[in-house]
Amino acid sequence: MRKGKTITPPLPTSPSSRYRFFCWAVAFLAVAQLLVGLDYINIWPAAEAELIWSGVQPAPANTWVSAFLGTIPTESPYWLLAYRVPGLLIYLLGVGLFFFWGSALFGKRSVEITLLVGAASLLLPVLAKTASLDIWRFGLELGFWLALLHFTKTPTRKWLVRSSILGSLAILVGSWATLVLMVIWQVAYYRILVAEKEDLKKQLGKPFVIIYLVFGLSFLLYWALGYHGSLADFYYFHFLRLGHLKFFLYALLGIAPFIGFTLAALRDLFYKVKRGEEFSQLLLIGLLGSFLTLSLVFPFLLILMTAKQLENYFKIPNYPWQDWVKTGQVLHIIVVFFLVALTLLGGFVQFQNDGFRAVLGCSAAYWMFSFVGVIGLYGKQRDYVLGGMTLAGLLALLFFWIQVYPFLHLQRNWPQRLQTQIEQTLPDTKEVGLNERDPLTLPLAPYLQRSGYQLRNTTEVAPNQASLTILRLAPNDSISEPRVTISGWPWLWGEERWGGF
Numbered sequence: 001m002r003k004g005k006t007i008t009p010p011l012p013t014s015p016s017s018r019y020r021f022f023c024w025a026v027a028f029l030a031v032a033q034l035l036v037g038l039d040y041i042n043i044w045p046a047a048e049a050e051l052i053w054s055g056v057q058p059a060p061a062n063t064w065v066s067a068f069l070g071t072i073p074t075e076s077p078y079w080l081l082a083y084r085v086p087g088l089l090i091y092l093l094g095v096g097l098f099f100f101w102g103s104a105l106f107g108k109r110s111v112e113i114t115l116l117v118g119a120a121s122l123l124l125p126v127l128a129k130t131a132s133l134d135i136w137r138f139g140l141e142l143g144f145w146l147a148l149l150h151f152t153k154t155p156t157r158k159w160l161v162r163s164s165i166l167g168s169l170a171i172l173v174g175s176w177a178t179l180v181l182m183v184i185w186q187v188a189y190y191r192i193l194v195a196e197k198e199d200l201k202k203q204l205g206k207p208f209v210i211i212y213l214v215f216g217l218s219f220l221l222y223w224a225l226g227y228h229g230s231l232a233d234f235y236y237f238h239f240l241r242l243g244h245l246k247f248f249l250y251a252l253l254g255i256a257p258f259i260g261f262t263l264a265a266l267r268d269l270f271y272k273v274k275r276g277e278e279f280s281q282l283l284l285i286g287l288l289g290s291f292l293t294l295s296l297v298f299p300f301l302l303i304l305m306t307a308k309q310l311e312n313y314f315k316i317p318n319y320p321w322q323d324w325v326k327t328g329q330v331l332h333i334i335v336v337f338f339l340v341a342l343t344l345l346g347g348f349v350q351f352q353n354d355g356f357r358a359v360l361g362c363s364a365a366y367w368m369f370s371f372v373g374v375i376g377l378y379g380k381q382r383d384y385v386l387g388g389m390t391l392a393g394l395l396a397l398l399f400f401w402i403q404v405y406p407f408l409h410l411q412r413n414w415p416q417r418l419q420t421q422i423e424q425t426l427p428d429t430k431e432v433g434l435n436e437r438d439p440l441t442l443p444l445a446p447y448l449q450r451s452g453y454q455l456r457n458t459t460e461v462a463p464n465q466a467s468l469t470i471l472r473l474a475p476n477d478s479i480s481e482p483r484v485t486i487s488g489w490p491w492l493w494g495e496e497r498w499g500g501f
Helices: 019-033 048-058 066-070 081-100 108-119 133-153 158-193 203-226 244-254 255-272 278-292 297-315 321-378 382-412 414-425 444-450
Strands: 431-434 453-458 467-472 485-489 496-500
Touching: 019 108, 019 382, 048 066, 048 133, 048 444, 048 453, 048 485, 081 108, 081 133, 081 158, 108 297, 108 382, 133 297, 158 203, 158 278, 158 431, 244 255, 244 278, 255 278, 255 297, 255 321, 255 382, 278 297, 297 321, 297 382, 297 431, 321 382, 414 444, 414 485, 414 496, 444 453
Parallel strands: 431 453, 431 467
Antiparallel strands: 467 496, 485 496
16 A cells, blocks of 8 residues: 555445336335325324314314314215325325435435335334324334434434424424423433433424424413313324223334334344443434333334334344344244135125135235245345235235225125115114214214214204214113114124114
8 A cells, every 4th residue: 555545435336226116116115005094094093083073073173183173075976085194194295204304313214214114014004094183293202213313413403393293283282292202302301312422412302392392382382262172082003091001012013014123123222221321322312211201202213213124234244133134024924824724714704705815915025025025034035024024014015905905895784874874774763863972883974974964962862853872882782672773893803793773
C-alpha cells in the first residue's frame, strides 16, 4: 500500500430488478387485500359495531368520534366503506411514515424487509379492514415513535413539530391508554438517553409538554361541547379489558409465517440489552410501553425485529440463532399441516364441494409457500426464504377474502337475512327493540336503522303487533315461541340464534 493513499470501500450492491419487481408485486397485492370486501363484509361485533352504531344512531353524539362519523350519509350504498376508510388511511399513513422516516433510523433495506414481512402478517392487515379505533391509534402512535427517535438524535424544531403534532393526534384518539404509553416512553427514554447526551436534558421533554397540554385542553373542550362519553368501547385491544397474555399470543400468531425469526429476534434482543446496546434498549422501551398499553405498535415492532433477524441470517457469516429460526419454522409447517387437514374437513362439512375447493386454495397456498421458505433456510437461499414466507401469509390472506369469505358470508350475513324476514313475514312492523349492550346483537342495529325502522333499547317483549323485540336465544331454547327466528355466525365461527318476539 502506498503511503498516504486511502482506500475507498466498495459501494453496496443495488437491489436486483427481480427484487424490485417482487417488492412492487407485494405492495400491489397488499393494497388489494386491504381493499377487498370493505363495502360488504358484515359488521364485526364489539368495537366495530359500537363505533358504527354511534355514528348512525339519531341520538346526539356523546364523543367527538361519533360526531365526526355522524357526518357520513347512512343512505349511501357504500356506507360501510365510508366508516372503514378513515382507519385504513391512518394505517397507511403510519406505514408510509415508517418507509420515509425509518430508513435513516434502521437502514433502507431493513425498512423494505419490514414492510414485506408486515404485508404477510395476519393481524395488522385484518384489523386495518375494520372500523375500530385500534388502527387509528396504531398509525398515529407509530408516526410519533419514529418522529421521537429522530428528535432524540437531532433535537431540531422540525422534529419537535412533527413529534408534537403526531403525539397530540395520537393522544386524542388513544386517550388514557396513549397517555400511559407516552409517560412510559418519556421516563424510560430520559433515563437512558440523557445520561449520555446532556444536550437532550432540556429538549426531550418539550414534545411531551405540548402533548399533555393538548390532552388537558381537549378534555375541557369535550365537556363544553357535551361529549361526555368514553372511547373505550371502540377498541378491540383495550388495556383495562383484554389480558396481556392473550394480546401477546395474538401478536405472535399474527406473524406466524416468520415465527422462527420472531423467536430468534426476542432471544437476540435480550442478549443485546444485557450488553448495553443502545438501539436494543430503545427498541425494548418501545415494546414494553406498547405491550403494557395494548397498542398495535407492539406487533409492528415485533415485525421490525423479525425483519432484522431475517436480514442478519444471510448477512452474518456465523449467525448465532440459526437453531431458533430453523426449529420455529419447522414446527410451524408441521402444526400448519394438521390445521390445514382439519380446516379442509370443516370446509367440506360446512360448505360441501365448493367450500372445500375454496379452503384448499387458501390453506394450500399458505403451507406450500411456507415449505418453500423452510427449504430456503437449509439451502441458504435468501430468495426462497423471503419470497416463500412473504407469499405464504400475503396470498393466504388474499385468497381468504376472495375465495373463502364469500362462503362464510352466507352464515355471517344474518342481519340482512333477519331484516328481509321481518319485511316479508311482519310487514306492519314499524319499531324494533334490541339490547344495545349485547355485543353480538348490536351489529344488527345499523342495518335496521338504515331500513327505516325505529329502534328502542330494551329487552322487554314488544308492546304491540307493530313492534318487535330481537333477543339472542339461549342454546337449546325450545320453550319460547318467537315470531321470527334466524341463526348465523357473529365472528368466523360459532353459531348463534336470534328471535323476534
